[in-house]
Amino acid sequence: MENRKIGFIGVGNMANAIIGGILKSGVPAEQLGLYDLLPEKCQSLGEKGMTVYPSAAQLARSSTIIFLTVKPQNFEEVLEEIRPEASFDKIYVSIAAGVSTGYIKRQLGGEYIVFRAMPNTPLLIGKGATALYCPANASKEAFSMVKSFFESCGIVRQVNEEAINAITSISGSSPAYLYLVGKAMMDYAQKEGIDPQTAKALICQTMIGSAGMMIESEKTPDELIRMVSSPGGTTLEAMKVLYDHDMEGILQSAMQACTKRAGELEK
Ligand SMILES: NC(=O)c1ccc[n+]([C@@H]2O[C@H](COP(=O)([O-])OP(=O)(O)OC[C@H]3O[C@@H](n4cnc5c(N)ncnc54)[C@H](OP(=O)(O)O)[C@@H]3O)[C@@H](O)[C@H]2O)c1
Structure with a gap:
């Protein structure tokens, strides 16, 4: 994971929780990048040494792991913005309810590596429960890395993507x-x-x-x-x-x- 830039598009509740866990697990702040429509949301994390990007496209260009942590209704605009930067060397991680990896790949324009996670708000105190779908085209190394990010703020269980909607009722909303x-x-x-x-x-x-x-x-x-x-x-x-x-x-x-x-x- 050394030198891999981990970027977050949308710096709200869930992104803050995941970032907190990643930092606690020992990843240096300098390895993390942020973009939010409201730059104030990135200010305090920026002061800790994370790179604050002026656009989602610039974050996507500089990051190898891209967390999509905006609300479902903002996915279309975000994916359109980062589409020109899409690459098979990058890993995308979506935590949005109701946004399939198929949709994300279609919007990005290719069979990219897209993980899908269903976390919950107790992640904010390091006691989250995350259901994680690993795509078939992801390496074992990529899976353990993405899993470790969520494990830094709770427990993780691997699931099929078809199960995610039911899991939303079991641990996401529960x-x-x-x-x-x-x-x-x-x-x-x-x-x-x-x-x-x-x-x-x-x-x-x-x-x-x-x-x-x-x-x-x-x-x-x-x-x-x-x-x-x-x-x-x-x-x-x-x-x-x-x-x-x-x-x-x-x-x-x-x-x-x-x-x-x-x-x-x-x-
Ligand atoms: N909260 C939960 O219990 C929970 C559980 C499981 C999964 N999730 C998923 O987690 C995701 C994030 O939820 P959250 O509660 O962290 O939401 P949130 O606090 O609203 O955070 C999303 C952030 O993204 C920003 N944003 C909106 N459009 C953007 C754009 N085009 N580019 C960059 N940033 C943009 C928002 O700014 P504005 O506020 O100005 O719009 C906000 O700061 C959602 O997709 C949700 O489905 C949430």
């Missing part, structure tokens, strides 16, 4: 469902007169601990539920209400709607 669970629990705690900071700490640690149990124990979610549910006890009363309202069905309908929307947006 932090929102979990925040809603957290919010509902905090609102309830407040109604019961519990100090909000205390409630937040207890609820969040419970979410972290429960996720840890799902990962570390050999038990299925149903077995873990049984572990908390003593006969005639409190948890069973709560679970009865959740089952009566078909909480599982509601969540799955939400995920289905998410996947469907990702498919509708697909370019």
Whole structure:
């Protein structure tokens, strides 16, 4: 990876998270380049030694790895701008929801190497979950390098591109469902007169601990539920209400709607 220039087009939330991880993993700031429509967005990173380019085309000319980190609706203009700089020696990495690698290659005008990733916002704190599609024309070295960028801010799992829309509902958008669970629990705690900071700490640690149990124990979610549910006890009363309202069905309908929307947006 030495001397490879890594460029980011669009320096928003996700780009900042990935850049933070890459820097922490020991890649020198001088190896990174940035371009955003608003130069202010690049200012503080530029002060750390990253090159700030005046256009997407100039960034694309000087970079061998190009992260496409703009919103899906800005892809058309960005790809048009960097098309003259397209090269088979470069690696493109898109993180946009609903933008296929086929579309990117068509807009760039050739069978270029295009990775597609579906990260999530916990990348911002180094605890992201990224699903990564590796194209058939990428070398093993290219795959491990791109994977390592995302691993610098969380876990990575390799997936087929066809799975990305469903994965958007599993890990891309799903932090929102979990925040809603957290919010509902905090609102309830407040109604019961519990100090909000205390409630937040207890609820969040419970979410972290429960996720840890799902990962570390050999038990299925149903077995873990049984572990908390003593006969005639409190948890069973709560679970009865959740089952009566078909909480599982509601969540799955939400995920289905998410996947469907990702498919509708697909370019
Ligand atoms: N946020 C998530 O949970 C999440 C999860 C998975 C994947 N993603 C994907 O990640 C991508 C980035 O999301 P984000 O939340 O980081 O968005 P963001 O914060 O809006 O960042 C995008 C940046 O690109 C800039 N931009 C727009 N048009 C541009 C152009 N033509 N050239 C250069 N820069 C341009 C935007 O400027 P303006 O603000 O001025 O438009 C903004 O600074 C999206 O494609 C999204 O689908 C996001």
